[in-house]
Amino acid sequence: MDLTLTTEQTDLAKTIGSLLDTRFPASALSSPEEPQAATRLWSELADGGWLGVGAPEDLGGAGGGAIELGIIFRELGRTVAPSRYRSAVLTRLLIQALARPDQTATLLPELCTGQRTSTVAFAEVGVENDPALLSTVAAADGAGWLLSGAKVFVPDAGSADLLIIAAQLADTGSLAFFAIERQAPGLTVAPRRTFSRDPHFDIALREVSVDGPALIGDEDSSARYLDYRELVTALTSMEMVGALERVSEIMITNVTNRSQFGVPVGSFQAVQHHVANVAIALAGARLAAWKAVVTGRSGAAAIAKAAAGRALRDATVIAHQISGGMGYTTESPLHRYSERAMAQEIFLGGWEYQLDRLAAEIGLPGERP
Amino acid sequence: MNFELSEPQQAWQAGVRDFLREHLNDEIRDEVRRWHGHGQGPRTRDFYRAVAERNWTALTWPAEYGGLARGAMDQLILVEEFESAGAPRIEMTWTSLAPLIIRYGTEANRAMWLEGIRRGDILFALGYSEPEAGTDLAALRTTAHREAGEWIINGEKTWNTGAHFATHEWLAVRTNPEARRHRGISLMVVPIDAPGVSVHPIETWSGVRTNRVVFSDVRVPAESLVGEVDHGWTYIAGALDFERATIGGHVGSLRRLLDGLVRYASEHSRDGRPLSADPAVRAGLAELALDIELAGLMGLEVADCLDRGQIPTLPGTVQKVFTTELRTKVGDVGMRLLGLPALLSEGEPDAPLDGFLEWTYRWAPVQRFGGGTNEVMRDIIAQRGLNLPRADRGKSR
Numbered sequence: 001m002d003l004t005l006t007t008e009q010t011d012l013a014k015t016i017g018s019l020l021d022t023r024f025p026a027s028a029l030s031s032p033e034e035p036q037a038a039t040r041l042w043s044e045l046a047d048g049g050w051l052g053v054g055a056p057e058d059l060g061g062a063g064g065g066a067i068e069l070g071i072i073f074r075e076l077g078r079t080v081a082p083s084r085y086r087s088a089v090l091t092r093l094l095i096q097a098l099a100r101p102d103q104t105a106t107l108l109p110e111l112c113t114g115q116r117t118s119t120v121a122f123a124e125v126g127v128e129n130d131p132a133l134l135s136t137v138a139a140a141d142g143a144g145w146l147l148s149g150a151k152v153f154v155p156d157a158g159s160a161d162l163l164i165i166a167a168q169l170a171d172t173g174s175l176a177f178f179a180i181e182r183q184a185p186g187l188t189v190a191p192r193r194t195f196s197r198d199p200h201f202d203i204a205l206r207e208v209s210v211d212g213p214a215l216i217g218d219e220d221s222s223a224r225y226l227d228y229r230e231l232v233t234a235l236t237s238m239e240m241v242g243a244l245e246r247v248s249e250i251m252i253t254n255v256t257n258r259s260q261f262g263v264p265v266g267s268f269q270a271v272q273h274h275v276a277n278v279a280i281a282l283a284g285a286r287l288a289a290w291k292a293v294v295t296g297r298s299g300a301a302a303i304a305k306a307a308a309g310r311a312l313r314d315a316t317v318i319a320h321q322i323s324g325g326m327g328y329t330t331e332s333p334l335h336r337y338s339e340r341a342m343a344q345e346i347f348l349g350g351w352e353y354q355l356d357r358l359a360a361e362i363g364l365p366g367e368r369p
Numbered sequence: 370m371n372f373e374l375s376e377p378q379q380a381w382q383a384g385v386r387d388f389l390r391e392h393l394n395d396e397i398r399d400e401v402r403r404w405h406g407h408g409q410g411p412r413t414r415d416f417y418r419a420v421a422e423r424n425w426t427a428l429t430w431p432a433e434y435g436g437l438a439r440g441a442m443d444q445l446i447l448v449e450e451f452e453s454a455g456a457p458r459i460e461m462t463w464t465s466l467a468p469l470i471i472r473y474g475t476e477a478n479r480a481m482w483l484e485g486i487r488r489g490d491i492l493f494a495l496g497y498s499e500p501e502a503g504t505d506l507a508a509l510r511t512t513a514h515r516e517a518g519e520w521i522i523n524g525e526k527t528w529n530t531g532a533h534f535a536t537h538e539w540l541a542v543r544t545n546p547e548a549r550r551h552r553g554i555s556l557m558v559v560p561i562d563a564p565g566v567s568v569h570p571i572e573t574w575s576g577v578r579t580n581r582v583v584f585s586d587v588r589v590p591a592e593s594l595v596g597e598v599d600h601g602w603t604y605i606a607g608a609l610d611f612e613r614a615t616i617g618g619h620v621g622s623l624r625r626l627l628d629g630l631v632r633y634a635s636e637h638s639r640d641g642r643p644l645s646a647d648p649a650v651r652a653g654l655a656e657l658a659l660d661i662e663l664a665g666l667m668g669l670e671v672a673d674c675l676d677r678g679q680i681p682t683l684p685g686t687v688q689k690v691f692t693t694e695l696r697t698k699v700g701d702v703g704m705r706l707l708g709l710p711a712l713l714s715e716g717e718p719d720a721p722l723d724g725f726l727e728w729t730y731r732w733a734p735v736q737r738f739g740g741g742t743n744e745v746m747r748d749i750i751a752q753r754g755l756n757l758p759r760a761d762r763g764k765s766r
Contacts, residue, residue: 001378001442002371003673009370067370252755267758269744272751276690279750283687284663287670291372303659352652355659359651362658363631366651 003287005071013071019044020079026333029080038082045085046114055092060109066231069093070293073235077242080336083198084117086239087156090232091118091164097228098177098217107162107179118162118179121151121203129349131166131175131222136205138178139170144211147178150204157182157189157201164216165205166225174220184208196343197336230301233348234292237304240344241289244282244312247337251275251319254326265322274318281311299361306354309345316341372669374446381443385450392419398455402715402723408534408578413457421489426463434471434479435487441675445619445668452621462486462493465608466539469556473596473604481592482537482558493558494535496526496582497605504742506541507550507602511584513542513557520544520557520594522565522587528739532568532580535561540584541605544598551602556595563587575732609741620665620692623699626729627657629722630703639708653706657699664692683754690746693736700730 005013023044028037045051054069055061069089076086092111095118096104110116127133136149147167157163165178182189186208192200217224252275255266265271285307292304316338320327327334345351360366374382393416400410409417420426429444430436448459467486470478485491502509511524522542532538538559545553559566565587571579596604631654634644644650667688674681703726704711715724737743751757 001374001669001673003670004677005370248755252757256757264758266751269748272757273744273747275755275757276747276750279683279755280687280691283667283670283684284660284691287666288663290370291666294370294372303662306659307663355652355655358655358658362627362655364634364645364651364654366646366648 003290005067009067009071012068013075016050016072017075017078019048020075020081024079024081026079029333029336030330038084041082042084042114049112051085051088051092051114052112054089055096055108055112059104060112062112066234066293066296069235070238070290073238074242074245074289077239077244077340078246080243080333080340084156084159087119087160088114088117090235091120091162093231094120094164094177094225094228095179095216097224097231098221100217103213103216116161117156117159118164119154119156119160120164120166121154121157122166123153124150125152129353131225134166134168134175136165136167137170138167138176138215141209144209145178145215147180147205147208147210150202152200152202153192153194154189154201154203156199157203158191158199163187163203165203169219172219175222175225176219177216177221177225178210178214179216180205180208180210180214184210194343196339198340198343226298227296229348230292230296230298233301233305234289234296236344236348237285237289237292237301237308240305240308240312240341241282241286243337243340243344244278244285244308244315247312247315247319247334248275248278248282250327250332250334250337251278251315251323254319254323258324258326271322274322278311278315278318281307281314285311299358302354302357302361305348306351306358309341309351309354312337312341313345378442378446381439382446382450385447388419388423389450389454389456392416393454393456397457401455401457402725408531409457416457417489421487424487426460426489427467427483427487429464429468430471430483430487434483441672442669445672448619449621449624449668452619453624454621455625460492461495462491462539466493466495469604469608470595472607473600475592475596477592478558478595485536491537492531492535493537493539494529494532494561494580494582496529496532496538496540496559498528499525500527504738504745506605507554509541509543509554511540511542512546513540513544513555515544515591518591519588520591522557522559522584522589524584526582526584527571528579529568529582530577530579532561532582533570533578537561538566538582541601544601548599553599554601554605555598556601556604557589557593558595559584559587559589559593563589573735575728575735577732577735620661620668622729623661623664623692623695626699626703626722626726627654627661629725630654630657630706633707633721637707637710644706650706653702657702660691660695660698664688664695667691683750686746686749686754689740690743690750693733693743696729696736697733700726700733704730 023041024037028034049062052061053064053072057063095107111118124134124136138145138147147165160182163180163182165180167176167178169176180187186206188204190202192202194200255271256264258265288304288307292300319334326332356366397412397416400412404410424437425447427436428439428447432438444464451459467483470482482491497506499509499511511526513520513522538561540557540559542555542557543553544555565585567583569581571581573579634650634654637644667684670684671681671688674684707721710721711726713720715728752759
């Protein structure tokens with residue numbers, strides 16, 4: 001048992017943390033400078049080799065494992081960093097989880113440098129979590145495949161070169177993933193405006209034709225995909241923990257600087273108790289997120305996601321309450337944390353979904369398979 | 370970073386489990402249930418003798434005082450295994466007060482009490498609170514003044530749980546009426562059977578008896594003073610930083626409750642449907658499992674901190690608040706989910722979880738306000754943990 005990070009890991013956190021803070025400062029959020037700041041940040045992350053963390057060095061990666069990824073995702077959460085980096089890393093991790101060696105040898109190097117970017121298309125109207133219910137279909141077509149269907153909430157598809165599409169194989173009904181060029185004939189990408197301002201897209205596939213090697217890994221990837229989902233759930237929980245830490249700091253700064261009735265607002269017991277409640281929830285959520293990242297267990301991921309979601313939504317609501325008008329202007333970054341919090345709560349299944357998984361885990365079988 | 374027990378820790382855990390298999394049985398559990406760990410029936414005393422034979426009474430003490438010199442994580446494992454199994458509790462005298470004697474006491478203090486504690490012959494009742502000094506402990510008024518080679522004690526203590534079967538009182542007294550309130554306090558150990566000590570029962574909602582203890586011209590030898598005179602507050606505060614997390618009660622008993630609830634839900638139906646298939650029951654129990662896991666992780670963090678030589682003020686206080694409030698939640702949610710049978714009293718045939726659940730509902734309040742109320746714990750988190758400006762608590766001297 002050792003619940004601490006090594007010196008190297010702490011240094012890594014400081015490096016990426018200060019890079020994100022300086023290139024994508026809170027002052028840029030919701031300001032006219034935000035798009036340029038996001039673009040600059042992306043190039044710098046690519047140039048610095050950050051896209052390759054968690055990928056083997058002989059394939060162009062920067063090495064490191066789940067803990068290093070956890071550290072980075074926590075810092076992404078702290079700064080409500082643009083989703084593009086997150087999408088790129090999560091897509092690369094899916095390829096690492098599923099692909100055959102010849103495919104990783106081709107795909108990984110260019111993804112690790114940012115020379116090409118990619119994203120994953122999973123959700124469909126009415127399907128958010130269960131791969132067995134997907135209706136996007138891939139039918140065998142000679143040596144290749146023909147894909148048809150519609151995807152929703154595909155993050156960052158507008159800037160991606162390569163889309164990884166989840167589909168059911170027409171003949172077996174099994175889950176498979178296909179790498180498709182965004183420019184492929186028959187494929188259309190349409191942007192949607194969303195609550196969290198992250199770029200999301202609808203994708204339509206009308207008999208999009210791909211060759212045989214476009215199928216990533218096996219013809220049945222469901223088990224590996226579900227394992228991968230647990231990793232993404234754990235990393236998302238870390239991201240939420242990072243956001244929670246920053247929200248807590250923002251609210252403490254606000255109540256320390258603002259005075260009413262001649263004393264700092266933060267000296268009132270009622271206010272202190274709100275802040276203490278956030279600290280208590282944060283302590284639990286942080287430990288649970290680290291446990292999920294380190295152990296990779298599905299029960300641990302469900303606990304981490306539920307704990308982080310509950311803590312973050314409570315914290316953002318209370319941060320708005322005790323910050324008053326100071327936290328409500330768009331000059332304050334708080335609204336961005338609140339928006340991201342809700343998006344991440346929903347992504348990969350929210351509180352009720354995670355509790356349902358957990359119920360099965362403790363021996364109360366439900367209706368879910 | 371890793372969340373697995375090390376090989377020696379796993380071996381230790383297995384050893385504790387072996388011990389419990391050999392020495393714990395339903396008769397002892399039944400006795401614990403009737404006494405709720407706050408008394409010592411004959412079977413409990415036998416069990417404690419076996420614990421003392423292994424020196425587990427002195428688990429974390431240095432070897433020179435007969436201890437096993439083990440770390441906080443090993444102690445956590447011991448306590449959790451005992452609680453999960455429904456064994457008699459690990460006494461605070463062993464885990465908290467004896468280490469305080471070792472850290473701050475005089476050679477004479479150590480010679481007088483440590484060996485007796487280790488053998489299980491000496492047990493302290495905690496004499497801190499007074500009718501007018503609860504969470505605001507520094508307001509205490511019980512006095513001790515020096516006369517020749519003796520201390521003479523006068524005053525009244527309350528909520529001294531266990532005073533009716535402990536051998537000694539562990540007392541906080543005012544030794545310097547002139548000093549500012551925190552500065553004039555000392556710690557003293559007083560035999561319960563000393564002339565002038567009288568113990569009066571207070572019955573509580575949980576059935577756990579506690580006591581009011583009155584001291585009238587009680588004389589104890591000078592060596593009964595723990596450490597130095599007027600240094601008591603430092604000792605108490607120092608110990609609280611280390612032990613606050615243990616006051617909240619451990620997670621083992623919560624796991625025991627959850628296991629019982631899951632088993633009950635799997636074996637019983639209501640209105641034509643197994644409880645385990647009722648979405649409200651499933652969500653309710655899953656939420657408890659989630660929170661119990663978080664409480665367990667907080668306990669690990671405190672132990673990990675201690676073993677690295679840090680003082681876990683923030684994590685310890687966080688765990689105290691979270692775990693004690695969780696105990697209320699487990700009692701509340703558990704009873705509502707189980708329905709009518711949850712109302713059967715402890716000792717009734719067919720009472721779910723042998724009544725441990727309804728008892729928990731009655732026991733939980735004292736955990737929240739005991740050992741410093743959770744409101745003051747939140748002040749500590751905000752002020753000492755997060756540096757918020759200190760609230761004005763009034764000028765009580």
